[in-house]
Amino acid sequence: MPTASRAADRGAVTVEAALALAAFVVVLAMALAGIVAVSDQLRCTDAAREAARLVARGEAEKAREAVDAIAPGGASLDVRWDGDRIRVHVAAEPVTGLLPGVRVSAEAFAVAEPGVTAAGDGAR
Template identity: 45%
Template sequence: MVTAEIALALPSLVLVTAIALWGVAVASAQLTCTDAARTGARAAARGESLTAVRELVVKAVPPRAMVTIHRDAATVEVDVTAPVAPPAATGLPPLTVHAHVAAATEPATGDG
């Protein structure tokens, strides 16, 4: 009788564990994207070239992430969007995390 109960409960426990681990992966990806966007915004605000800033951010973000950088005379905006795939065989759709950071440009920097 105990074997039958375990046979019924074990798949549910595995599914709950997989979803909990996915939640941790989503939180980790969100933090990674936010940190990378913040680092990129700081670098761009200091006046580094947008190509160098993009390379810096792309190195730090998860695979398949999209990075958008916009700089004008007053502000720098860095957006990072990354998909997080669900555990296999759960049938859940992938989640997308997004980070947006804006920073004021330093006075000596120009457009570029």
């Protein structure tokens, strides 16, 4: 025969289990979003490195194509020249969108090959 204290606790385990399961799902989603953000960071790094290499060779028009192919969708490309030194910056929002305010980016540096200028009109 149930006592008064047992009757008041009926369903408490179900509620606790539901809350624990919801918390587990949230933590799992955040962990997966973090893994995707790290992957996107690596993709930005690869894209920046490839774009810097292409710009240094005088193939600046192909740098945008490389960033579009390698980096996450919607990535921005910024190329800065300082004499014969080239700085390439690639930035993007993580694909998942579960981490608001997080932006992944990478920079790469290169030195232009002889004859290559900021206008990209290298003499070959």
